[in-house]
Amino acid sequence: MKLVDQSSQQYRRLWWFASRGFAAVAIVLLITAILTAPSGLQNLFNGLAIGGVYAIFALGYTLIFSILRIINFAHGAIFTLGAYFTYFLTGAAVGFNGLLANQRLPFELPFPVAMIGGGLLAGLCGILIERVAFRPLRNKGADPLLTLVSSLGVAVAIVNIIQLLVGAEIYSYPRNPFGEMPAALNLGTFGGLTQRPIIIRTIQVIIFAVSMVTVVLLTYFINGTKTGKALRAVAEDATTSSLLGINTNFLILVTFFISGLVGGIAGTLVGLSVNVSGPYFGINFGLKGLAVIVLGGLGDIPGAVVGGLVIGVAEAFVPSEYVAYKEAIAFVVLFLVLLLRPQGLLGRAAVQKV
Secondary structure, eight states, X not given: OHHHHHHHHHHHHHHHHHHHHHHHHHHXXXXXXXXXXXXXXXXXXXXXXXHHHHHHHHHHHHHHHHHHSSOOTTHHHHHHHHHHXXXXXXTOOOOSSSTTTTOOOSOOOOHHHHHHHHHHHHHHHHHHHIIIIIHHHHHTTOOHHHHHHHHHHHHHHHHHHHXXXXXXXXXXXXXXXXXSOOSEEEEEEEESSXXXXXXXXXXXXXXXXXXXXXXHHHHHHHHHSHHHHHHHHHHHOHHHHHHTTOOHHHHHHHHHHHHHHHHHHHHHHHHHHHOBOOXXXXXXXXXXXXXXXXXXXXXXXHHHHHHHXXXXXXXXXXXXXXXXXXXXXXXHHHHHHHHHOTTOSSOOOOOOOO
């Protein structure tokens, strides 16, 4: 028996060194690619911008999973709703299709205010989804699989309602949403092997900045406020928290609101970069969000941020001739990481109590 235990320990030690060695080689190769590629730093900045959006979008998944231990498949639809809400709050008109064709709101808001308003409305939709699709099943002690199916049904319903009301047209935000700013920023010439100017789209810088501010505010809320600490207690043990007087149902509502808020803001940020491409706008990002939270570690907030940035940077370095395969990068990175760390980059291995 002792011989088997020693062999197992040696295997685990060998695997530990091999995985760390693989990670070190990967980091060295990444740094080399950045320093030698003609547009390495530019790709890095672009990857960080879109990775920041992936991060805050995945945070919505992470918050709900950490509390209820289930995936909210309606989160992609909330992402889409946030983008549409912001568009209409800016005073823009509906297109030529749908029941609301050519209609517009009787007021218009500055884009930053509209973005916050769109996020808040998306958060309210998150609360509605919790009351309709999650709480009734939770109160009846239904199997978690039924909750997954329920959230998926809500997502399909939302997407079809959007298409019924506003059609499937592509919507674009105002040309200069943040006022008169240069279209791109010249960060100078990179002094690597090739002397090339580093040109970054201004909107990419804004997207990254808004993403990081959102992450910082959410982190402060979770770790530095009384409500956030109560959420962490519920995530650790909902039953014990309830016995100690914490209103778990209220905190679950708060979680869905925050999840919808960050999802709606993420939808707006992506719409800034690539336009709102229709009711199914959030489907691809929903799949990537799942990849991000598994990559970073299920239920781990820092892990969701790191996972989003890793996938964003990896996608940015896909050569132009292979851009058609860029959507698969998230899952390739996920597969490679899970081979070495099944619990994800920052996740903790599950401890089985016997």
